[in-house]
Amino acid sequence: MHTPDTPDTPDTPDTPDTPDIPDIPDTQLSTANPFALALASSGISELLAQLDRELIGLAPVKQRIRDIAALLLVDKLRAERGFTAGAPSLHMCFSGNPGTGKTTVALRMAAILHQLGYVRKGHLVAVTRDDLVGQYIGHTAPKTKEVLKKAMGGVLFIDEAYYLYRPENERDYGQEAIEILLQVMENNRDDLVVILAGYKDRMDQFFASNPGMSSRIAHHIDFPDYGVDELAQIADLMLKTMQYRFDDEATRVFSNYLQRRMQQPHFANARSVRNALDRARLRHASRLMQDPLSMADDASLTTITAPDLLASRIFSETGQGMCGKDNISCQQH
Secondary structure, three states, rough: OOOOOOOOOOOOOOOOOOOOOOOOOHHHOOOOOOHHHHHHOOOOOHHHHHHHHOOOOOHHHHHHHHHHHHHHHHHHHHHOOOOOOOOOOHHHHHHHHOOHHHHHHHHHHHHHHHHHHOHHHHHOEEOOOOOOOOOOOHHHHHHHHHHHHHHHOOEEEOOHHHHHHHOOOOOOHHHHHHHHHHHHHHHHOOEEEEEEEEEEHHHHHHHHHHHHHHHHOOOEEEOOOHHHHHHHHHHHHHHHHOOEOEEEEEEEHHHHHHHHOOOOOOOOOOOHHHHHHHHHHHHHHHHHHOOOHHHHHHHHHHHEEEHHHHOHHHHOOOOOEEEEEEOHHHHHO
């Protein structure tokens, strides 16, 4: 079982988008309507602002989360006044490519649900197929039930959920795990929210093969890939977290690197950015070791330069650097 210790994108001090759910100044609370009072006391505005701070871009995703939060807040206020519409179904599907913020949003969703009283604990349990499905008869049910027990009162996040279903293998036990999940999702939906995640096309196939699961998922949220500018912002935030920086030429080179990397297989958005920065730090350190006198000041210890990036095979595979010349010429530029 893996834990979501590291979000897909780091914290950012950028000014968040204008929230759809406004803060209500304390001076206005005495004259505010009941909804405004409920909003101010719920703490939801701060949680949504935190989501804005933690994630670059993803405007459609953030808007959908705001919509869900607004629905839950209104339902809570309606219940206090005697109006009932039944308990909302909150099970979700997050579809998108790796590194697009799905785990981070799941963490924030757990906090929002807890803040509004829809789950008791507000914790997130993140699992994959291996945490749920056993390898022999009688092994799957105990594994799945143990995971569900840990997740009760919070959110169960199942990454790459489509691997639970393997129809080509008649001896596979994934279907048993699915059947247990379906039962708990229906009978315990007031104490557990399940979020399935994975590539969109594979999730669509999974739901087509498992209509019972599809009917229990109320919210399907697509996570778009990041653009070059958004990935560059993410890189800047990661560098600040690690107390590094690009010099001006490295900034230009990294933008070119991103354009090239995005065209290659296995690109993973923010995760690929983090991997690229880790490799750049290795080259930066090796460069300083070769010239110990260059480590005399803070600037040299914290600044990643263009050569640290141009040594990447992304440039050598094409035989050209950012300037459209060979790597040596470009590095001398």
